[in-house]
Structures are given as structure tokens and as C-alpha cells.
Amino acid sequence: MAIELNHIIVPAKDAKASAQFIADVLGIEAGAKWGPFYPVAVANGVTIDYMDDTRDFLAHHCAFLVTDEEFDAAFDRIKAAGIPFWADPHHEKPNEINHLFGGRGVYFDDPDGHAMEIITAPYA
Template sequence: MSVELNHTIVHSRDKKVSADFVGHILGLEVGAQWGPFIPIEAANGVTLDFMDSTDIKPQHYAFLVSDEEFDQIFARIKAAGIPYWADPGHSIPCEINRHYGGRGVYFDDPDGHAFEAITTPYA
């Protein structure tokens, strides 16, 4: 059996608010609460399991998306007035990147986690 990432826990001040935010922006369905978690499942079966926490250390979550999905995600970011950047250090605001012939954008969730949508994997 090959090793695959199955899930990761996303610490949030309010798991429902955070899961709804991320699900909306990425265009993913928010699952039913399971134990202390609210999951969002990506197309490859990996889930982000949002959990309430008072100890939040911002993390980075990157998603490989199609060009069409990128257009939809980027449109939702702009429509919601969410700040976005072309880089993980937030030094190039209001722009996207075009690394490796694709497109990429960074935005933060309500808890300060950095989310990234890219159309081409980085080499």
C-alpha cells in the first residue's frame, strides 16, 4: 500500500464559520459534523477536519485546481472582498502569480490560515 494523506485537522475559533468560509470559497461541500469535527472533502478524498480550538497556529493549505475552478475561486474571493496575494509572504497584494505557466492565489481564512489555489503543480 502506498502512503497517502487521509485528513488533517484545522484548528479554528469557530469550526462552523471556518468550514463554511473555506467550503464556499473553494466550492466544496461542507460535511455533517462528526464528533468534534466538521469536514470538507477534496476531490482526492483528503479531508480538512475543522475543530474548535483556542490554540491556533496558522498553517498553509494548498489546493491544485483546474483553470475553471481557479476562475470560480478567484471570482468568489474578489466578490467577497477578501484580501489576496500572489505570494505566501503577503508581499504582493491584489495580484496572482503565474508560476510554471499556471496561476496561483493566496488568501487567509478567518483564523489566519493561508490557503493557496494553484492550477499547475510547482516543480
């Protein structure tokens, strides 16, 4: 069997709201609560499992590979919701997208400051 990433646990001050936030941006459904987690499943079977955490935590980074059409739709939702976005992970190029590896990409933060990214071309 090939090794695959199955899920990642992301801490949040409000796990349900954070799961709904990323699901809304991506245009997918947030899953029902499962144990302490609010999962968001993507097409390749990986889930981002948000979990309530009242402690201070370091920000995570999640990048989502999307089609050009999915990028356009998600980017439209980001702009319509007034979510700040950047072309780079260090927030030095506001209100821009990047064109790395012949694709398009954009960074935005979720409600807990986790760096989210959508890209149309893989970096590897």
C-alpha cells in the same frame, strides 16, 4: 498500498464557520459535524477537518490544486466576497496572482489566519 494523505486537522476559533468559508470559496460542500470536526472533503478523498480550539495556535497552510475553470470560479468568489488576496505567501504582492510553474496561483487567509492557496499547476 501507496501512502496517501487522508486528512489534516486545522484548529479554528469557529470550526463550523471556517469549514464553510473554505467550502464556499472552493465551491464545494462542507460536511456535517463528525465528532469534534467539521470536515471539508476534496476530490482526491483528503479532508480538511476543522476543530474548535480556544488556545492560541500557529497558522497552517493548505494548497488546493484546481483546474483553470475551478480557479476562475474560486477567484471570482474571493473577489466578490472582498477577501484580501496576494500573489505570494508573505503578503508582499497584494491584489495579484502568480504564474508559477506555468500555472496560476493566489493566496488568501481564512477567518483564523490560516494561509490558503489555490494553484492550477503543482509545484513539484
